[in-house]
Amino acid sequence: MNEISEAITNLEEEKVLRLVKEKLDAGEDPIKLLEACRMGMTEIGKGSGDTVFLTDLIMAGEIFNEAMEILMPKLVGASTKSLGKVVIGTVEGDIHNIGKDIAINFLKAEGFEVIDLGVDVPPQKFVDAIKEHNTPIVGMSGLLTLSIEPMKKAIEAIAAANLRDKVKVIIGGERTDQNVSDYVGADAWVNDAIDGVKIIKNWVGGA
Ligand code: B12
Structure with missing residues (x-):
């Protein structure tokens, strides 16, 4: 150290x-x-x-x-081009916001418009935000083992609202890995905000 x-x-x-x-x-x-x-x-x-x-x-x-x-x-150097919108929140039952906020700052700096849903976000709030803001990208943060189920529920709620094929979902936080990503049905996972931004930029063709 x-x-x-x-x-x-x-x-x-x-x-x-x-x-x-x-x-x-x-x-x-x-x-x-x-x-x-x-x-x-x-x-x-x-x-x-x-x-x-x-x-x-x-x-x-x-x-x-x-x-x-x-x-x-x-x-970050302030970006002038707009790369679109990202909805992001820490999932239900989890109040950790530090990692989420770092990811938000990097995304904004790259030119994304970020809709920050805050912490302890119930599944329906993700669905409502996707509909309201017409966002193609959803980011979910979760640091607890107990956050895995809420992530899965949020992605299920997105699917139940017939929005799953319209959005890409990325999950982040130290507890996430490929197994968690597969289990919850996300498109990608990261333990690092910079890696997350790279993936998201790729998705929108901005890399
Ligand atoms: C600070 C902290 C807290 C603070 C949170 C303050 C805050 N405002 O966020 C407080 C004290 C409130 C807290 C509470 C609790 N905590 Co806590 N906490 C931590 C700690 C020490 C650091 C977390 C952190 O901020 N890391 C720094 C950030 C920068 O890293 P990060 O979150 O991983 O984020 C990076 C990436 O993962 C990524 N990222 C994160 N999210 C996203 C999202 C997207 C979309 C993208 C692209 C990227 C991305 O970007 C970030 C930058 O690279 C961790 C220890 C640890 N090793 O993680 C425990 C830890 C997460 N906490 C833990 C626990 C158990 C709790 C409590 C349950 C404790 C209790 N007994 O009450 C409560 C939970 C309350 C709740 N309901 O959520 C455990 C979880 C264990 C587990 N496996 O479930 C940990 C791992 C500690 C431990 N070893 O036991 N905690």
């Missing part, structure tokens, strides 16, 4: 922000700095379960968000 990851794990807010700024100024790759922040989050997440540790997770999430505010403008 590098300095930044370690500082996140130790919940050293000022140190994290100082290091991120210093390293950016020194010309380090912002994507590597984002990765270091993410590694710190993964590390602090190991062994979650008791209530005392939850406060640490919340604190770490806040530090991560602050670091993102510094990093984001450097990570």
Whole structure:
């Protein structure tokens, strides 16, 4: 683990922000700095379960968000072309929003219009948003094992509304893999927002 990851794990807010700024100024790759922040989050997440540790997770999430505010403008060059619309949300029962919001920022920066449904999104809300905004792409985020079933239900609801052949569905979050993707009936899965944006750009012919 590098300095930044370690500082996140130790919940050293000022140190994290100082290091991120210093390293950016020194010309380090912002994507590597984002990765270091993410590694710190993964590390602090190991062994979650008791209530005392939850406060640490919340604190770490806040530090991560602050670091993102510094990093984001450097990570992406504002795009001028419009690549279309993407509906995105964290599935029902899951309130994790950090990864989803990173994906949203990257998508916006690439020129997508993003309809953010927020967290704990019930299946019907995805269906309604696809209909209302006529979006060809749906992104679902889920970090819990318990998020797998809601993802499946959301995709089933999209199919029940006769919309499945009109949209591509991408799922994201550390818990997703090919098996999960097959099980829920998604078109693609990612553990990384940048990979997700590449896939989505390919789908719309913007790559
Ligand atoms: C921060 C955190 C929290 C915070 C969330 C704050 C917030 N505002 O989001 C709080 C404290 C609220 C929290 C709560 C809980 N958490 Co929590 N949490 C985490 C932690 C430490 C980090 C998650 C994170 O933000 N990672 C950083 C982001 C950047 O990574 P990411 O989400 O993977 O996203 C990246 C990619 O996956 C991708 N991506 C993500 N989504 C999408 C979507 C699309 C469309 C695309 C293209 C890409 C994409 O892009 C991102 C950037 O590359 C993880 C540990 C871990 N290893 O993941 C546990 C973790 C996810 N939590 C866990 C648990 C159990 C819980 C609780 C149930 C705890 C409890 N006992 O109450 C609750 C759940 C509440 C609920 N109903 O959702 C477990 C899940 C275990 C499991 N397998 O189910 C984990 C893995 C910790 C652990 N090891 O036990 N948590």
